[in-house]
Amino acid sequence: MSGGRVPVRGGMAWGRLSWDIGIRSLKQYRSDSAPDLTFSEARNAHKQIRDAVNLYRLAQGGSQDTGPQTRTKIVKAVKRVQVSAAGVVRSGCKENWLERLAEALAVKANLLTDLHSALRPQNIDVWSLLSRIDAGNFSEPDLAIVKVLAEIKADKVVPARGHPDPPLERLVRELTPIWSFVTGTSSYPKNDDYGNKVCPFADWLDELIRAARLRPPQENTVARLVRLQKS
Numbered sequence: 001m002s003g004g005r006v007p008v009r010g011g012m013a014w015g016r017l018s019w020d021i022g023i024r025s026l027k028q029y030r031s032d033s034a035p036d037l038t039f040s041e042a043r044n045a046h047k048q049i050r051d052a053v054n055l056y057r058l059a060q061g062g063s064q065d066t067g068p069q070t071r072t073k074i075v076k077a078v079k080r081v082q083v084s085a086a087g088v089v090r091s092g093c094k095e096n097w098l099e100r101l102a103e104a105l106a107v108k109a110n111l112l113t114d115l116h117s118a119l120r121p122q123n124i125d126v127w128s129l130l131s132r133i134d135a136g137n138f139s140e141p142d143l144a145i146v147k148v149l150a151e152i153k154a155d156k157v158v159p160a161r162g163h164p165d166p167p168l169e170r171l172v173r174e175l176t177p178i179w180s181f182v183t184g185t186s187s188y189p190k191n192d193d194y195g196n197k198v199c200p201f202a203d204w205l206d207e208l209i210r211a212a213r214l215r216p217p218q219e220n221t222v223a224r225l226v227r228l229q230k231s
Contacts, residue, residue, distance in 0.1 A: 020211040021053050022046045026182045029200055034184030045178050049208070052174040057212045059113040059167035069111050071158060077111035078154040080104040081126070085149035093143065098133055101146065105130040117170055118157045124148060168217055172225045175205065189223045199223040 023046040037045070069077075084101040091097045105112065105126055116126050124145050132138055159166035176187045179201050187201035202222035209216045 017050060017054055017057070018211045018213075021208055022049055023182065025049075025204065025207060025211075026179070029179075029183045029185070029204060031184040034182065037182065041181075045182055048178055049175065052171055053208050053212055055113055055117060056167050056171040056209070057214060058109040059170075060110070060214055069108070074111055074114060074158050075154045077104070077107050078115050078152065078157055081112070081115065081149055082152050082154065085146045085152075088146050089143075089150050093138070098138060101149075102130055102133045105133075113167065114158045115152070118152075119148070122148065165217065165221070168221065169225055171205065172222060173229065176201070176226065176229065179204065187226050189226065197223075199226065201226060 023042055081101070081104045084097065084104040087097040088094075088101050109127075112126060119126065126149075129142060129145055132142060179185075179187050183200075185200070187199075189197050189199040189202075192198045199222065202220075205222050206216045
């Protein structure tokens with residue numbers, strides 16, 4: 001791997017992530033009606049929590065990165081991936097275009113978290129693709145992934161200007177169903193025994209974000225994003 005590239009491990013641009021981040025962090029929030037999880041369910045939930053927080057951390061400039069990126073820079077990086085992928089397809093996988101695609105994928109991780117997130121539903125991991133290109137293990141299935149990259153539209157992948165906090169909204173969206181499944185409770189704000197509005201889900205996210213050594217969002221931000229999901 002050439003100098004300056006993002007380390008890739010286990011399909012994710014890597015960095016140290018506290019083991020306080022995972023399914024054990026939900027133990028105190030489980031209700032009496034919470035289901036008994038199978039080993040497989042608990043393992044999957046644990047992995048999903050860590051992956052979601054890791055992606056948020058990278059988007060916020062964690063690991064080797066220096067801070068959040070501007071939308072202009074992110075769009076430029078995604079377009080560079082698209083152009084390079086199109087070159088690979090058009091050239092019949094010539095080495096020079098594969099090298100250009102690897103270079104496009106090897107930028108700071110927080111420039112490509114929107115792209116990575118958009119492709120995850122298709123089981124496409126851009127950083128795993130980079131590691132295979134670097135290792136000389138590019139294969140026929142990888143060409144199918146590159147064809148998808150060649151068709152991406154940067155303006156659709158990257159959230160529009162004026163969006164309050166795309167990485168946080170994505171984190172809320174990904175962790176909401178895990179919270180509900182594991183705890184047996186809703187993520188929606190509710191009244192406590194004294195009539196005060198509380199949001200245990202927001203408290204949990206605050207703990208996860210602090211464990212990732214990031215600054216937590218302002219008070220009520222997560223609760224507001226949960227309400228927006230319901231609207």
